[in-house]
Amino acid sequence: MKNNLEINDKQNKIIEAALELLNEKGYNELSLRDIAKKLDVKAPAIYWHFKNKAMLLDYMAEYILQKELGDFEPRKDEQTWQDWLTYNINLFRKAMLSYRDGGRVVAGAHLFPAVTLAKFMEYSLVSLCSSGMDIKTATSVMITSIRYTFGYVIEEQSDKYSDKAPEDNILNTGNFPNLMEVMRIGDTEDTAFKLGLELIIVGGSEVMSKKASIETK
Template sequence: MNAKPQQTPPRVPPLTRSTVAETALRLLNEGGLEKLTLRAIAQELDVKAPALYWHFKNKQELIDEMATEMFRRMATGPEETWPVASSAPWRERMLVANRGLRRALLAYRDGARVFTGSRFTGTEHAEQSEAHLRALLADGFELPQAVRAMATTFSYTLGFVIEEQGVHPIPGERREGYDVAERGERLADYPLAAAAGTHLFQEYDEHFEEGLQIVIEGIAARYGIH
């Protein structure tokens, strides 16, 4: 009687910082940052939780790597998600860069919170920053001005998306308590505050664009660069 040939077990990919971060980003969309734990990631990867500590000492180190992976995906994504050529006017570069950043953050539940306070683990961001700064200096900015201009637009975009995801954790999902009509009824004694709800909690694309334009025009007026 012939023995059955032994089946080769499926090849398990090696556990690396990259595979852990990719798994974490996938789980992030399912439960958000609060529910993302090393134990849950280990279970998804079918390993014991201590195995992850060879790569990440704590959750913050993991979040740093997640933010770095998000940046890598943004920087290597479609052309329209990243700044145009350095020969383009500086306003256009700022607009394209921050539109791309917002799209990248909105691609993940709590994406903006992952970015907040994170320390990138690679050097890809330095390459992009170098190109931005060189282009701004060529447009007439001094280095401190260029740094502040980049940091201010980045902070605006990051803060905007944090607030946006507080209402819409992911596109098409609205948190309870942010119904504009219900809010208007509750604040009926304060008609201006009630009417403001339409502008605060709806039309986020238009709101973002106008706010970004305000910031950029403020930079131009402050530094006299047009």
Template sequence: MKVNRELIVRTALQLLDDIGLEELTLRKLAARLGIQAPTLYWHFSSKQALIDDMATTILVEASGDLAPARPGDDWTAWVMAFGQGIRRRLLQYRDGGRVVAGSRLTNALFHEAAERIGAQLLEAGLSHRQAIVLMSTVYTFTIGFVVEEQAVFPRPGERSPAYDIAQRNQALDAGKFPLMRKAGPVLFDQFDRRYRESVKLVIEGARASASR
């Protein structure tokens, strides 16, 4: 089989869904491709180099879904769409959050989408620094949020037994931890709602900062 970087990355993403990030190795990927490991090392010198390309592919795929459904003058809608678009794409891949976390992008295609969103913030009156800090905050929060979300649900609808809410509450004394006992359903069951609420808090902070 004649392989190229795109085929390798696409196959790696498929293998990721099958075995997860911990088990993903260049040797297992070579076996999936039906090639010898040295051939794969000619394209990628390390697992991290491969992950960088995988992360780039995931974010580039998200690039077309980062604008609000009805673009307008409301810059907050652009910020929310930016975060939600990234989260949706990360969730399409097993360990998607962990793949992207700390990775280095290997091309500028995602930056092109981010530039368009940043332009909306500048046009709305945010300073360059405010726009950059806001977008980077939403970006890093989203990745961390998805990492935690995928720890609870490694696959859609498949809850890890380590996050059983009833068992969690049994370990927490009701008299000593009344708030934490009520936190389980919020933290481990309502990810869509909590994500929106969290980003709204970030946006309101940015709005207050921009008005000063």
């Protein structure tokens, strides 16, 4: 694990074991007792390194984000804020999708020890403000983008691992023609996510343009 935290080898092994179990069991079934069993140690050995499950989840979130965002940087002068945000938000989503229920783990994390999440937020503000966007608009675009990604990934992963209701019985009643049309279009998750993100970015660009127009009058 490449990280911004001081993690010893035993802590790293616990985090990796926890992530393996997360993939096997999911968020709701993850327990410190099972992690200890997987490592062939007693439960108190886990508590020596992580005082509770919540703390371990924070470190798991940092591990997940580091996989894709470990070396990311603020926007370069030649790069538009739109391109920077699109690229890095997609990395953000990719990181969470790399583990079962990764969206729930990262969305519930604290900014410390999940410092990469804090870094992502800071770099987003730097990248947007350096393009001429005011801090209030930049904050709104950043928060909306991140929360949209959290919600999308959590829903995406929930659908993947849950037992769905028989949709055909509901939709084929003829009472939901627009939903049926959406089903027929059948966009991939990647396409649908990118379209939603584009709407946020276009909105941010529009707000930025309107403020610039007002200032020049």
